[in-house]
Amino acid sequence: MIPRYSRPEMTAIWTPESRFRIWLEIEAHALDAQADLGVVPREAAAAVWERGAFEVARIDEIEQETRHDVIAFLTNLAEHVGPDARFVHQGMTSSDVLDTCLAVQLARAADILLADVDALLAALERRAREHKLTPTIGRSHGVHAEPTTFGLKLLGFWAEWQRNRDRLAAARREIATCAISGAVGTFATIDPAVERHVAEKLGLAIEPVSTQVIPRDRHAMFFATLAVLASSLERLAVEIRHLQRTEVREAEEYFAAGQKGSSAMPHKRNPILTENLTGLARMVRAAVVPALENVALWHERDISHSSVERFIGPDATVTLDFALARMAGVVDKLLVYPEAMRANLERLRGLLFSQKVLLALTQAGMSREDAYRLVQHHAMAVWNGEGGFLQRLQADPEVTGLLGDGELAALFDLGAYTAHVDTIFSRVLGAA
Numbered sequence: 001m002i003p004r005y006s007r008p009e010m011t012a013i014w015t016p017e018s019r020f021r022i023w024l025e026i027e028a029h030a031l032d033a034q035a036d037l038g039v040v041p042r043e044a045a046a047a048v049w050e051r052g053a054f055e056v057a058r059i060d061e062i063e064q065e066t067r068h069d070v071i072a073f074l075t076n077l078a079e080h081v082g083p084d085a086r087f088v089h090q091g092m093t094s095s096d097v098l099d100t101c102l103a104v105q106l107a108r109a110a111d112i113l114l115a116d117v118d119a120l121l122a123a124l125e126r127r128a129r130e131h132k133l134t135p136t137i138g139r140s141h142g143v144h145a146e147p148t149t150f151g152l153k154l155l156g157f158w159a160e161w162q163r164n165r166d167r168l169a170a171a172r173r174e175i176a177t178c179a180i181s182g183a184v185g186t187f188a189t190i191d192p193a194v195e196r197h198v199a200e201k202l203g204l205a206i207e208p209v210s211t212q213v214i215p216r217d218r219h220a221m222f223f224a225t226l227a228v229l230a231s232s233l234e235r236l237a238v239e240i241r242h243l244q245r246t247e248v249r250e251a252e253e254y255f256a257a258g259q260k261g262s263s264a265m266p267h268k269r270n271p272i273l274t275e276n277l278t279g280l281a282r283m284v285r286a287a288v289v290p291a292l293e294n295v296a297l298w299h300e301r302d303i304s305h306s307s308v309e310r311f312i313g314p315d316a317t318v319t320l321d322f323a324l325a326r327m328a329g330v331v332d333k334l335l336v337y338p339e340a341m342r343a344n345l346e347r348l349r350g351l352l353f354s355q356k357v358l359l360a361l362t363q364a365g366m367s368r369e370d371a372y373r374l375v376q377h378h379a380m381a382v383w384n385g386e387g388g389f390l391q392r393l394q395a396d397p398e399v400t401g402l403l404g405d406g407e408l409a410a411l412f413d414l415g416a417y418t419a420h421v422d423t424i425f426s427r428v429l430g431a432a
Contacts, residue, residue, distance in 0.1 A: 002319075005280060010321040013108050014314035016056045022101045023073055024052050026198060027088050030180060033197035034190075040087040047084040052077060070094040091190030095301060096180045099214040102309065103176055104202055106222060109317035110172035116324035117165045117229075121158060123331040125429065128154035132421060135414050136250060136341040137352065142242075146352050147345060147417040150250075150336060152424060157236050159428050164229050171225035174218050178202060179210035184300040212301040216294040219309070223291035226316050230284035233323055237274035237281070240330065244271045250341045254333035273330050280323040287312035345414075350389030354379050356411040357393060364402035374398055 012018055031045040054076050063072035071094075078085035089097075132151035137144050178199035182189045199206050207214050244252040253273050255261075261268030290312055294305035345352065354375050361371035378392045386392075390412055393399045399408070 005322045006318050007322055007325060010109060010112050010318050011314075013105050013112075014318065016059075019101060019105070020054050020056065020059065020073060022104050023070075023097050024048075024054065024077065025202070026097050026100050026180075027074075027077070027092075028052060029198045029201045030092060030190075030194050031087060031090070033194040034087070034090055036197070037191055037193060039191070040090055041084075044084040044087040047081050048077075048088060051081050053080040068094075070097055091182050091194075092180060093183045093212060095213045096182070098306075099210075100178045100180065100198065100202070100204070102219075102313065103178060103204055103214065105313065106219075106317070107172055107176040107204070109313075109321075110168060110175070110222075112321055113226075113229075113317065113324065114165065114168055114172070116321055116328070117161060117168060120324055120328040120331065121161050121165065123328045124154055124158040124161060127331055127334065127336075128152075128158055128425075129429075131336060131338075132425060133418055134336070134338050134341065135345060135418065137345050144344075144348055144352055146355065147414055149418060149421055150338075150341065152421060153239075154331075155425060155428055157232075157239075160232050160235075164232055167225050167228060171222045173205075175222045176204050177207040177214055177218065178204035179207040179212075179214050181207075181210045181212070183212060185210040185212045213297065213305075216291075216297060216305055219305075220288075220291045220295050223287045223312060223316060226320055227285040227288045230281040230320060230323070233327055234278050234281035236327060236331075237277040240274045240334065241271045241278075244269075244274075248340075248344065249337060250344065251334055251336045253330055254335055273326060277323055277327055277330075280319050280326075284316050284320050284323070287316040348389075349382055349387075350412055351379050351382055353389065353412045356416070357399075357408075360403055360407065360411055361399070366402060 028045070028048045031040060031048055034040040035042045035045040054073060058076045058079075059069070059072045062075050063069050066072050066075070074085075074089055077088060081088070128151045130151070131154065132149060134150040135147055136150045136153065138146050138148040138153075178195060179185070180190065180195035180198050181187050181192075187195075195206055198204075209215075240251060240253065242248065243250045252269065253271050255269045260266075261270045261272075290308045294308055297305060358368075358371050358375045361374070362368050366374075374396070378389060378396065381387065381392060382389045390408065393403075393408055394405060403411075
């Protein structure tokens with residue numbers, strides 16, 4: 001985890017203190033269930049809740065000798081609990097603790113990410129409504145196509161992020177599973193009731209078949225979902241970066257008083273936040289291939305996944321949390337220039353209405369092939385600087401023989417491109 005790209009609430013989930021605290025809760029809840037079953041004395045369970053404690057430095061010290069982190073933790077715990085500690089971890093295996101803990105951590109991380117997505121959705125909705133009818137040029141291949149509105153542009157991102165929220169909620173449900181089933185997952189040394197109790201206390205579902213470890217297809221799905229969110233972040237970031245180019249400058253990141261854009265060129269206002277977000281998206285996606293490769297463990301378990309998850313669990317969630325919060329801020333404070341949008345709409349001197357002319361000519365009786373040839377002829381001339389599109393059409397007898405001046409002029413009305421904006425907004429955001 002890089003402090004520069006970390007936020008405290010998410011980072012706290014992945015600290016050693018947090019991890020060992022969850023381990024302690026798992027062991028204590030398991031002991032309660034064992035006591036209910038009469039397997040361990042009730043006072044032993046109470047002792048762990050009352051005296052259970054640990055020191056990270058001491059666990060690290062013990063692990064230097066044992067080369068086993070769970071045993072090091074249990075040894076340190078026993079130093080606080082005393083003789084009753086012999087009942088701790090009764091019938092359990094290390095993966096019961098490790099995998100259940102990871103499920104808790106990932107579920108908690110997902111809750112923060114869901115809140116982050118909600119904040120981004122709120123910012124996108126507010127700005128989309130603000131610019132619902134702000135006309136701008138739509139581009140395909142980076143080239144002017146036909147008019148749209150800046151609000152519709154943002155609404156498309158809102159709809160994408162609503163889908164992403166649904167995906168993330170589903171991934172959280174899938175990852176939030178508990179396994180307390182003992183060696184190779186047979187419950188030979190521990191009653192399934194213990195697993196049910198621990199799962200309930202930690203807000204997890206039960207893993208139906210745990211084979212000693214929770215199947216890693218769940219984790220692969222989780223990290224793949226984070227990668228989809230990262231790609232959506234990058235798509236929005238790239239859009240803003242393009243709009244901030246000097247030749248376009250329809251929108252740009254907020255530039256604070258006292259902010260500097262370049263050490264050499266005082267005039268610079270660079271899209272540094274969205275460029276940064278593009279890079280962060282790459283790092284989140286980097287977790288996907290290792291997570292997929294973790295699925296194919298040997299037989300009932302191996303630990304080839306363990307070192308991978310110690311990296312990708314914290315790094316992917318911490319980075320995505322930071323990136324989502326940054327993007328919400330970018331959208332919320334985005335500087336939008338309707339005048340520049342209008343100027344760009346007019347740069348091609350009417351060419352953006354070419355489809356309207358094409359359709360009108362075909363409806364007036366001209367074949368589509370002839371209409372396309374005629375419209376493209378005038379369009380290419382306008383591209384080359386030879387007059388305006390409407391003026392050229394008005395001077396062409398082939399066109400005026402089918403369409404009068406009033407009919408032609410009506411085809412160059414931006415209103416046709418905003419006529420159904422309300423319909424699209426209502427489909428996405430509701431009637432309000």
